[in-house]
Amino acid sequence: xxxxxxxxxxxxxxxxxxxxxxxxxxxxxxxxxxxxxxxxxxxxxxxxxxxxxxxxxxxxxxxxxxxxxxxxxxxxxxxxxxxxxxxxxxxxxxxxxxxxxxxxxxxxxxxxxxxxxxxxxxxxxxxxxxxxxxx
Amino acid sequence: xxxxxxxxxxxxxxxxxxxxxxxxxxxxxxxxxxxxxxxxxxxxxxxxxxxxxxxxxxxxxxxxx
Numbered sequence: 446x447x448x449x450x451x452x453x454x455x456x457x458x459x460x461x462x463x464x465x466x467x468x469x470x471x472x473x474x475x476x477x478x479x480x481x482x483x484x485x486x487x488x489x490x491x492x493x494x495x496x497x498x499x500x501x502x503x504x505x506x507x508x509x510x511x512x513x514x515x516x517x518x519x520x521x522x523x524x525x526x527x528x529x530x531x532x533x534x535x536x537x538x539x540x541x542x543x544x545x546x547x548x549x550x551x552x553x554x555x556x557x558x559x560x561x562x563x564x565x566x567x568x569x570x571x572x573x574x575x576x577x578x579x580x
Numbered sequence: 581x582x583x584x585x586x587x588x589x590x591x592x593x594x595x596x597x598x599x600x601x602x603x604x605x606x607x608x609x610x611x612x613x614x615x616x617x618x619x620x621x622x623x624x625x626x627x628x629x630x631x632x633x634x635x636x637x638x639x640x641x642x643x644x645x
């Protein structure tokens with residue numbers, strides 16, 4: 446999800462890609478299983494919280510992979526990714542807040558809270574090409 | 581920060597990748613230094629100075645001088 450060029454060429458970048466793909470494979474697998482009815486019997490029951498936490502775990506793992514990329518990268522890459530990350534998180538929070546109040550006050554269509562994660566990465570994809578300097 | 585890093589690198593016939601390896605940073609970091617998109621930390625500036633056997637201020641202009 447992160448990139449400073451057409452491809453990740455550093456060892457830290459390659460480890461990040463592998464870790465992200467591994468976590469996202471878990472995220473997709475659990476969601477696909479849910480979509481195809483594998484957990485229909487527990488939907489709505491308290492035990493479904495286990496399912497909610499299970500599908501959230503890869504997201505936490507992916508954030509960990511991002512933090513490891515920051516730790517393992519050189520000072521320039523670390524600084525640029527941190528800037529991109531903070532800017533994207535701010536934009537995603539602003540959009541989510543505006544939409545949330547739109548739901549409260551303007552009758553906007555309700556969106557599930559989990560959308561903040563893909564929204565954040567969508568914001569990252571838009572922001573990253575414009576943040577190429579650490580200054 | 582204005583600097584003579586590219587000149588010094590080219591004088592030695594090094595690529596950005598080779599200089600990055602010598603300094604322990606990525607090629608992107610070398611490119612960012614050369615194009616003034618990254619101001620080096622003191623630690624990195626000293627590593628560069630040692631590598632080229634020159635004082636830091638011979639390589640990087642002191643913006644406060």
